Amino acid sequence: MKLAWQNIIHDRSRFSVTVLGVSFAVFLMVFQGSLLVGFLRAASRLIDASDSDIWITARGVQAFEFGTTLESRVREMAAGVPGVMQTDRVCMAFAVYRTPKGKQQVVALVGADPNVGKRFPVPDVPELAGEISPDAVLYDVSDRDLIAVPALPTEVEINRHRASIERQIQGYGAFLGVPFLFTSYRNAIRYLGFGPDDAMYVVLRVSKGSSVADVKQSLQERLPEVDVLTRDEFAHKSRMYWTIKTGAGGAILTAAVLGFLIGLVVVSQTIYANTMENIEEYATLKALGAPRSLVARVVLTQALLCGTVGSILGLIAVIPVINHATSLIPWIYMPWWLPAVMVVPSLTMCSLASIASVRSALTVEPGRVFRA
Amino acid sequence: MPKKHLPSTVYEDVTELPPSRTARNRVKRAAHSAGLAVEDQLEPSLGVDEARSSRFLGVEGATVSFGQGDARIWPLRGVSVMFERGKLSLVMGPSGSGKTTLLSMLGCLLSPDEGSVFVDDVLVNQLSETEKTAIRQKKIGFVFQAFRLFHSLSAIDNVALGFELRDPKQSQRLEMARQLLDQFGLGDKCNQEPNELSPGERQRVAVARALAGDPPILLADEPTASLDAQAGRNICQILRNQVDEHGRTVVVVSHDPRWRKFADRTITLCDGQVEQEERNL
Numbered sequence: 001m002k003l004a005w006q007n008i009i010h011d012r013s014r015f016s017v018t019v020l021g022v023s024f025a026v027f028l029m030v031f032q033g034s035l036l037v038g039f040l041r042a043a044s045r046l047i048d049a050s051d052s053d054i055w056i057t058a059r060g061v062q063a064f065e066f067g068t069t070l071e072s073r074v075r076e077m078a079a080g081v082p083g084v085m086q087t088d089r090v091c092m093a094f095a096v097y098r099t100p101k102g103k104q105q106v107v108a109l110v111g112a113d114p115n116v117g118k119r120f121p122v123p124d125v126p127e128l129a130g131e132i133s134p135d136a137v138l139y140d141v142s143d144r145d146l147i148a149v150p151a152l153p154t155e156v157e158i159n160r161h162r163a164s165i166e167r168q169i170q171g172y173g174a175f176l177g178v179p180f181l182f183t184s185y186r187n188a189i190r191y192l193g194f195g196p197d198d199a200m201y202v203v204l205r206v207s208k209g210s211s212v213a214d215v216k217q218s219l220q221e222r223l224p225e226v227d228v229l230t231r232d233e234f235a236h237k238s239r240m241y242w243t244i245k246t247g248a249g250g251a252i253l254t255a256a257v258l259g260f261l262i263g264l265v266v267v268s269q270t271i272y273a274n275t276m277e278n279i280e281e282y283a284t285l286k287a288l289g290a291p292r293s294l295v296a297r298v299v300l301t302q303a304l305l306c307g308t309v310g311s312i313l314g315l316i317a318v319i320p321v322i323n324h325a326t327s328l329i330p331w332i333y334m335p336w337w338l339p340a341v342m343v344v345p346s347l348t349m350c351s352l353a354s355i356a357s358v359r360s361a362l363t364v365e366p367g368r369v370f371r372a
Numbered sequence: 373m374p375k376k377h378l379p380s381t382v383y384e385d386v387t388e389l390p391p392s393r394t395a396r397n398r399v400k401r402a403a404h405s406a407g408l409a410v411e412d413q414l415e416p417s418l419g420v421d422e423a424r425s426s427r428f429l430g431v432e433g434a435t436v437s438f439g440q441g442d443a444r445i446w447p448l449r450g451v452s453v454m455f456e457r458g459k460l461s462l463v464m465g466p467s468g469s470g471k472t473t474l475l476s477m478l479g480c481l482l483s484p485d486e487g488s489v490f491v492d493d494v495l496v497n498q499l500s501e502t503e504k505t506a507i508r509q510k511k512i513g514f515v516f517q518a519f520r521l522f523h524s525l526s527a528i529d530n531v532a533l534g535f536e537l538r539d540p541k542q543s544q545r546l547e548m549a550r551q552l553l554d555q556f557g558l559g560d561k562c563n564q565e566p567n568e569l570s571p572g573e574r575q576r577v578a579v580a581r582a583l584a585g586d587p588p589i590l591l592a593d594e595p596t597a598s599l600d601a602q603a604g605r606n607i608c609q610i611l612r613n614q615v616d617e618h619g620r621t622v623v624v625v626s627h628d629p630r631w632r633k634f635a636d637r638t639i640t641l642c643d644g645q646v647e648q649e650e651r652n653l
C-alpha cells in the first residue's frame with residue numbers, strides 16, 4: 001500500500017495533472033448540471049409556487065409563459081364540480097413597460113388571485129396589507145437593471161396604464177431575458193385589457209376527502225374543451241416544453257449531457273493514462289508474486305485518491321463560480337444533492353478506469369519484465 | 373525437517389502429477405498456507421529419492437511458440453533441462469536462442485505449448501494463474517537486467533516490499549530489509565531512491581529484494597548486462613554466495629562469459645535447443 005502513496009507523492013506533477021483533470025471534469029459536470037437543474041426549476045417555478053391541486057388551461061397550452069384565455073364559464077363550471085373547494089385565477093401576458101426615464105421594455109406580467117399560493121408573489125395577500133397597496137407591482141431583484149426604478153415606490157407605465165412599483169422580491173427572476181412583474185389579478189387584467197371574467201388559468205384546490213384524480217376526471221368530463229392537469233403534470237409539461245421543444249432548453253440539456261460525458265471521459269482518460277505510466281511496475285509486482293487483489297488495491301487506491309482530491313478541488317472551485325454566475329444567470333441553481341450526484345459517477349469512473357488498467361496490469365505479457 | 377508431518381503418499385510420484393482436482397487442490401492448499409508449509413511437505417520427499425530431486429527445477433520436452441501462421445516462431449523446441457538443487461546454473465547462448473523464454477517458464481510466467489515445467493518438485497504448467505502466482509510469491513526470487521525497482525520507493529522500501537510480498541504479516545520487514553542492504557554494502561543508501569543509485573547499487577538492491585523472505589530459488593536474467601565490470605563481478609559473487617552459504621538454487625541467464633567461473637554448470641542454448649552442457653566446478 002505504501003507503493004500507492006509513494007507513487008503519488010513521488011510523481012507529484014503527474015498526480016497534479018490527474019487531479020486537475022478530475023477537478024475540471026467535476027467542475028464541468030456540476031456547473032452544467034446546475035444550469036440544467038436551474039433551468040428546469042425556473043421553467044415551472046410559478047406553477048410550483050401555487051398551492052393548488054389542479055390547473056385548468058386552454059387546450060394545448062405547453063408552458064406557463066404561453067397560455068391563452070379561457071372562456072369565463074370554465075371557472076363557474078369548475079366551481080360546481082363536486083370536490084372542488086376553491087377556484088382562483090392566474091394570468092400571464094407580455095406587456096410593454098416604461099421606466100420612469102421613458103425607456104421601453106417588454107415584460108411578462110403575471111397576475112393572480114390572493115389565494116393561489118403562499119409562495120406565489122402577489123401584493124394583495126393579507127400578510128402584505130398595510131405594507132404595500134393591493135395593486136402594487138412587484139419585481140425580482142435580479143431584474144433591477146431592466147426595471148430601473150430609482151426608489152420604491154415609483155410610478156411607471158405598463159401598457160400605458162399607470163402602475164406603482166412597490167416591492168422587490170427574490171427568486172422569480174427573468175428566465176427568458178424578459179423580466180417578470182407581479183401584481184393582483186384584477187390589476188393585471190386591467191393592464192392587459194382582459195374582460196373581467198376572462199382567465200388564462202383556473203387553478204383549484206380539492207376539498208379534503210376528495211381524490212385529486214377523481215376530481216380531475218370529472219372536471220375533464222365536464223369541460224372537454226380545455227386541458228385539466230394536476231399541478232405536477234402542468235409543471236412537468238412546462239419543463240419538458242422548455243428543455244425538449246425549445247432551442248434554449250435543448251442547448252442547455254445537450255451541454256449538460258455533454259458536460260457529464262466529457263467529465264467522465266476526462267476522468268477515465270487521466271486515470272487510465274496515469275496507471276498505464278506505471279504499467280511496467282505493475283507487471284513487476286505481479287511477476288514478484290503479488291496476488292491480483294494487491295495489484296488491484298494499489299491501482300484503485302491511487303485512482304480513488306486522485307478522484308477524491310480532484311472532486312474536492314472541483315467542488316471548491318465550482319461553488320464560488322456558481323454563486324458569481326447568479327448575477328448573470330439568475331436561474332442557475334445548485335441543489336445540495338447535485339455535487340454528490342456528480343462526484344459519485346466521477347469516483348465510479350475513476351474505479352472503472354482503473355479497473356481497465358488493473359486488467360491491463362494483470363494481463364500484461366509476463367515476458368515483459370525480462371525485457372531490458 | 374519434520375518428515376513425520378508428511379503423508380507418505382502425497383508426493384509419491386511427482387513426475388506424473390496429474391492436473392486433477394486433488395493434485396491442484398493440494399498445491400493450492402500448500403501454496404495458500406504459510407510459505408514454509410509448502411517446503412515442509414515437499415523437501416523431505418526430495419532428499420529421499422534422487423530421481424525426484426532431479427526434477428526439482430526444470431523443463432521436459434518444452435516447446436514454446438509465439439505468433440500465428442507465417443509469423444509463428446518457436447523460441448524453444450522440445451527442450452529438456454533440469455537444474456540441480458543448491459547449484460548455480462548458467463544458461464548461455466546467442467541472442468534470441470530462447471534463454472529468457474526458458475527462464476520465464478521456470479518463473480511460472482509462461483506456459484509451454486507442450487512439455488512439462490517443474491518448480492520445487494511441482495508440475496506447474498497445469499496450475500491456475502493464482503496457483504502459479506503463489507509459487508512465485510513463496511519460492512522464486514527474480515533479478516532482471518533492467519532492475520525493475522519501484523521508482524518511487526527508497527532502496528529500503530523496495531526490499532521491504534519484497535518481504536511484504538512474501539509475507540504480508542511480516543512486521544519486522546524494515547529491520548530485515550536494512551540488514552540485507554547492510555550485507556550488500558548499501559547500509560548508507562537505504563533511503564536513496566533508485567534513480568539516485570548507480571546501476572551496480574540498483575542491481576544489488578534488486579537482488580536484496582529478490583532474496584527478501586528467503587526463497588529457495590533465484591532466477592536472474594542477464595543480471596550483469598547493464599553493469600560495468602566491477603559491479604558485474606560484485607553481483608556474480610553475491611549470487612555465488614547465495615549458493616555456497618544459503619544453499620539456494622540459482623539459475624542465471626547471461627551471455628557474459630565471466631559467469632562461467634562462478635557457475636557449477638553451464639547450459640548452452642542455440643536455436644531453441646540445448647547445444648551443450650558442461651560442468652564447471
Ligand SMILES: Nc1ncnc2c1ncn2[C@@H]1O[C@H](COP(=O)(O)OP(=O)(O)O)[C@@H](O)[C@H]1O
Binds near residue numbers: 365445466
Ligand atoms: N512474447 C513474445 N512474443 C513474440 N516473440 C517473442 C516473445 N518473447 C520472445 N520472443 C521471441 O522468441 C525468441 C527467443 O527470445 P528470448 O527467449 O528472449 O531469447 P534470448 O533471451 O535468448 O535472447 C526471439 O526471437 C524473440 O524475438
Ligand SMILES: [Mg+2]
Binds near residue numbers: 471472
Ligand atoms: Mg533474453
